[in-house]
Amino acid sequence: MSQTNILVVFYSRHGSVAAMAKHIARGAQRVPNTNVVVRQLPEASFSHEQTSASIPEDGYPFCELDDFANCDGLAIGSPSYFGSMAASVKLMLDQTSPIWMSGQLADKPACGFASASTMHGGHEMTIQSMMIPLLHHGMIWAGLPYKNRDLIATATGGTPYGVTHFAPQTQYTGLSAEEINLCEAQGQRIAELATKLKKR
Numbered sequence: 384m385s386q387t388n389i390l391v392v393f394y395s396r397h398g399s400v401a402a403m404a405k406h407i408a409r410g411a412q413r414v415p416n417t418n419v420v421v422r423q424l425p426e427a428s429f430s431h432e433q434t435s436a437s438i439p440e441d442g443y444p445f446c447e448l449d450d451f452a453n454c455d456g457l458a459i460g461s462p463s464y465f466g467s468m469a470a471s472v473k474l475m476l477d478q479t480s481p482i483w484m485s486g487q488l489a490d491k492p493a494c495g496f497a498s499a500s501t502m503h504g505g506h507e508m509t510i511q512s513m514m515i516p517l518l519h520h521g522m523i524w525a526g527l528p529y530k531n532r533d534l535i536a537t538a539t540g541g542t543p544y545g546v547t548h549f550a551p552q553t554q555y556t557g558l559s560a561e562e563i564n565l566c567e568a569q570g571q572r573i574a575e576l577a578t579k580l581k582k583r
């Protein structure tokens with residue numbers, strides 16, 4: 384059987400969402416026969432001109448449309464910006480129309496992850512904002528079931544709609560133990576579901 388390809392794609396300015404992506408990838412990697420591709424998104428330009436080099440100075444390669452087209456399962460992450468996904472993430476999603484009508488993402492599982500600097504500043508709303516375009520693609524939304532006891536134990540991030548991180552400071556200061564477990568559970572779940580749903 385061919386490998387199951389999981390795409391973990393994110394935008395992160397200060398490192399919190401990037402740290403989550405690493406643990407989500409680690410969780411997905413636990414599932415046998417899984418190939419995990421991690422991609423970041425460049426800063427969106429207000430002037431509508433390209434502001435980033437096409438190759439990032441550090442971190443993961445930038446995401447391309449083919450990364451979406453070739454995935455069997457998707458984890459997409461964003462900081463909460465005004466209770467919604469960051470423009471960089473929306474910009475990438477708006478570039479996916481070539482694979483929209485052909486249904487290349489249809490019937491594949493997707494999940495979202497997010498970081499926010501206040502407890503009630505939009506964790507769930509940010510996840511939900513990413514869910515909507517992916518439902519239009521026909522993806523199957525995979526949240527986190529409460530059998531993950533860290534959803535109950537957490538005093539910071541973590542929602543059943545998708546894992547989140549509470550980042551009280553601008554600079555990344557670390558994920559809680561519960562947030563790490565939930566990131567890894569989310570990654571493992573998306574890889575398991577993708578393996579089950581994949582056409583052999």
Ligand SMILES: Cc1cc2nc3c(=O)[nH]c(=O)nc-3n(C[C@H](O)[C@H](O)[C@H](O)COP(=O)(O)O)c2cc1C
Nearest residue numbers: 395396397398399400462463465466499500501504
């Ligand atoms: C433009 C902007 C808007 C933001 N809006 C929110 C918000 O609505 N709610 C919130 O809790 N945090 C908000 N934040 C804080 C970020 O979501 C938070 O710092 C996040 O952890 C950043 O993730 P990163 O470290 O991956 O860049 C905002 C930050 C910026 C720069």
